[in-house]
Amino acid sequence: MAPKPITSPVPDAWYPTLAVFMLAIGLVITASFFIYEATSLRKNRSLAKELITGAVASVFLGFGSLFLLLSSGVYV
Amino acid sequence: MGLRLDLLLLAAALLFSPALSDLVILKVDRRVDLTSQIVRVTSTLKVENNGKDAVTEVLLVFPDRQVKNLAYLFAVSSAGKGKAKSYSHTLSVNEINLKGMPPSLVGYLVSLPEPLGKGESYTLDVLAVYTHSLKPFPEKITQADIQLLVFEDSAYYLSPYEVKAQSLTVKLPQARIESYTRIENTKLHGSDIKYGPYENLPPFSHSPIVVHFESNRPFAVARELVREVEISHWGNVQVTEYYNVVNRGSEITGEFSRLEFQARPHIRGPSSFRNLVAKLPPRTHSVYYRDEIGNISTSHLWSDSKKTELEIEPRYPMFGGWRTAFTIGYGLPLQDFLFESEGKRFLNFSFGSPINEIIVDTLFMKIVLPEGSNDITVTAPFPIKESRETKLSHLDLVGRPVIILEKSNVVPEHNQYFQVYYTFSGISMLREPLMLIFGFFFLFITYILYMHADISISKSSPSYLAKMQWEEVQAVIQQVENIVSRCLAVHEKLEASLQDLSRTGVVQACKSVRKSADSTLKELYKEMKPLLSFLQSSSQAAHILPKVEELVTKERELQEKLMTKHLTVVDCYEKKLGGREIENRINAHQQKITVLRQEVDDLLDYIDEL
Numbered sequence A: 001m002a003p004k005p006i007t008s009p010v011p012d013a014w015y016p017t018l019a020v021f022m023l024a025i026g027l028v029i030t031a032s033f034f035i036y037e038a039t040s041l042r043k044n045r046s047l048a049k050e051l052i053t054g055a056v057a058s059v060f061l062g063f064g065s066l067f068l069l070l071s072s073g074v075y076v
Numbered sequence B: 001m002g003l004r005l006d007l008l009l010l011a012a013a014l015l016f017s018p019a020l021s022d023l024v025i026l027k028v029d030r031r032v033d034l035t036s037q038i039v040r041v042t043s044t045l046k047v048e049n050n051g052k053d054a055v056t057e058v059l060l061v062f063p064d065r066q067v068k069n070l071a072y073l074f075a076v077s078s079a080g081k082g083k084a085k086s087y088s089h090t091l092s093v094n095e096i097n098l099k100g101m102p103p104s105l106v107g108y109l110v111s112l113p114e115p116l117g118k119g120e121s122y123t124l125d126v127l128a129v130y131t132h133s134l135k136p137f138p139e140k141i142t143q144a145d146i147q148l149l150v151f152e153d154s155a156y157y158l159s160p161y162e163v164k165a166q167s168l169t170v171k172l173p174q175a176r177i178e179s180y181t182r183i184e185n186t187k188l189h190g191s192d193i194k195y196g197p198y199e200n201l202p203p204f205s206h207s208p209i210v211v212h213f214e215s216n217r218p219f220a221v222a223r224e225l226v227r228e229v230e231i232s233h234w235g236n237v238q239v240t241e242y243y244n245v246v247n248r249g250s251e252i253t254g255e256f257s258r259l260e261f262q263a264r265p266h267i268r269g270p271s272s273f274r275n276l277v278a279k280l281p282p283r284t285h286s287v288y289y290r291d292e293i294g295n296i297s298t299s300h301l302w303s304d305s306k307k308t309e310l311e312i313e314p315r316y317p318m319f320g321g322w323r324t325a326f327t328i329g330y331g332l333p334l335q336d337f338l339f340e341s342e343g344k345r346f347l348n349f350s351f352g353s354p355i356n357e358i359i360v361d362t363l364f365m366k367i368v369l370p371e372g373s374n375d376i377t378v379t380a381p382f383p384i385k386e387s388r389e390t391k392l393s394h395l396d397l398v399g400r401p402v403i404i405l406e407k408s409n410v411v412p413e414h415n416q417y418f419q420v421y422y423t424f425s426g427i428s429m430l431r432e433p434l435m436l437i438f439g440f441f442f443l444f445i446t447y448i449l450y451m452h453a454d455i456s457i458s459k460s461s462p463s464y465l466a467k468m469q470w471e472e473v474q475a476v477i478q479q480v481e482n483i484v485s486r487c488l489a490v491h492e493k494l495e496a497s498l499q500d501l502s503r504t505g506v507v508q509a510c511k512s513v514r515k516s517a518d519s520t521l522k523e524l525y526k527e528m529k530p531l532l533s534f535l536q537s538s539s540q541a542a543h544i545l546p547k548v549e550e551l552v553t554k555e556r557e558l559q560e561k562l563m564t565k566h567l568t569v570v571d572c573y574e575k576k577l578g579g580r581e582i583e584n585r586i587n588a589h590q591q592k593i594t595v596l597r598q599e600v601d602d603l604l605d606y607i608d609e610l
Helices: A012-039 A047-071 B002-020 B258-263 B426-452 B462-504 B507-537 B545-574 B579-608
Strands: B023-033 B039-049 B055-063 B070-079 B086-091 B093-096 B105-116 B121-130 B148-154 B162-171 B177-180 B186-189 B192-201 B208-214 B220-232 B236-247 B276-280 B285-290 B299-303 B308-312 B323-333 B338-341 B344-350 B359-368 B374-379 B385-391 B400-410 B417-423
Touching: A012 A047, A012 B426, A047 B426, B039 B055, B055 B121, B070 B093, B070 B105, B086 B105, B105 B121, B148 B162, B177 B186, B220 B344, B285 B308, B308 B323, B374 B400, B400 B417, B462 B507, B462 B545, B462 B579, B507 B545, B545 B579
Parallel strands: B023 B162, B220 B359
Antiparallel strands: B023 B039, B039 B121, B055 B105, B070 B086, B070 B121, B093 B105, B148 B208, B162 B192, B177 B208, B186 B192, B220 B236, B236 B323, B276 B308, B285 B323, B299 B308, B338 B344, B344 B417, B359 B400, B374 B417, B385 B400
């Protein structure tokens, strides 16, 4: 079997675009999280909603910052 | 010295010759290349078996003072002549300790691909590469002086066998030669000195020659080079090379005048070198060249599809004995160097420095594999000292496995590919993103906890209690508001159904919408009841209560009007009245509805602002 070259799972050229979009989405969700925290009253707040918003935001921010690092040349 | 060696050789010849006399060397052509600081000796040997038994090995001997500087020894079988020469076989060369051999000689055995029968002959090429064999003489020169070097060797090929015919060519960089040993059959052609041909010399013949010549070629020696290759499966091989370079040419004495050097660099500093050229692989990107102070701007980069060339200039011209330390780094595409074969991944990378004609005294090759790599093995074309360590880098928990390959006396001939095999599961790639994700999630959790925690000190003070009650009231009001807005949404639905009716004329659909709206509204009122009674009982809500109650009554009024309107319209459609007639009938309702809706909206806004 001939050796097969290994490539990255995501093409390098996509990193900047992915970083911008994922960070933008992540920041929007983060904003909605903080708006929810600030406007809803403690009694009416639902923990599940907070956790889900936080989790989704951190997934987007996590991948977004990873792609930001990769596109700026810090190959982790 | 020369005499002593002669005596030793004589002794060796006497002791040694009977054992190895089966072979005879028919012809030896030696070419010594002195055009750079690295001495390359290519010998073409034609050996013949004169004995009865088949021979499988050829013995090469070198004096130990040469072996000390021997960086690379390589033998190939050569067939054909000139450019048509094809290097078919690489022959294995092993150092050997033969009994009876004087300590000043070191032997290497070359294994032939097939036994050599009686009377058969075989031609092989031997390449020997020496470092630090050219001695500057004089050892110290001034800025304006040219550099003179001394090279010592033997005019006769040192061999344990009888040599029938031989010649030696010494190739010098320039035609300017201070002196050279003249023996019989010595000729000078331009910058080449030719010794020979000499015929029928006994084993271990020796005739020392010395060549003293001018060479201003760079004597760049990296005393230590650390090459760090870091693999990222996200698509990059990052190479960082730490150089510690010295010019091992004639040392400079006296003062250095920058002005004179700048004005006439070739006259006032011929022995120095100003730049180094590194030949990097194609598709190299993000190249940098810096030292401890920062970026060094004097560098140039050319690239095409075959290679990338980097020319770097140290901060000052490098005169003999001067040192400099710098770092170059570059990124390479992953797919050019990392491969997968039989479930294992391997890195295929070149050993040695990419800089042209540089000698590396000690080379440390560090291969940093990604976290989570296992079963690491190295295969290299020559013996290398191997050790391990771990390195903590970006987003690491336990550190990345590092393989350190160490080799001393490295020449450009060592730029051969070696392989590092390892296993790695694709899931390990998700470590870094998961770390980032959990990092962010931790921040969110912290904020949620902070918002949920009650951090007031006195839990029984009146102000605290009042605050708690007020918060409760606020929460209830918010719920009321929520219910009201849901009611309004139901109203919207009803209006929409009316519009559908006017468009399609299907009464049945409209009626069913009405039915479901009725039940939803009923439930919402049920939900609202306890909230309102709570507000009525709470003292804190006293000032806001009228507004809330007003909101609820207005909403109910609005709803009634809407229902009446809905009923009327549906009725009219059932009776098949004209559009104008319907409009007349609902006109009065419609106006009230608009007014009421406005009032409800205003009230909602007012309560919201509290």
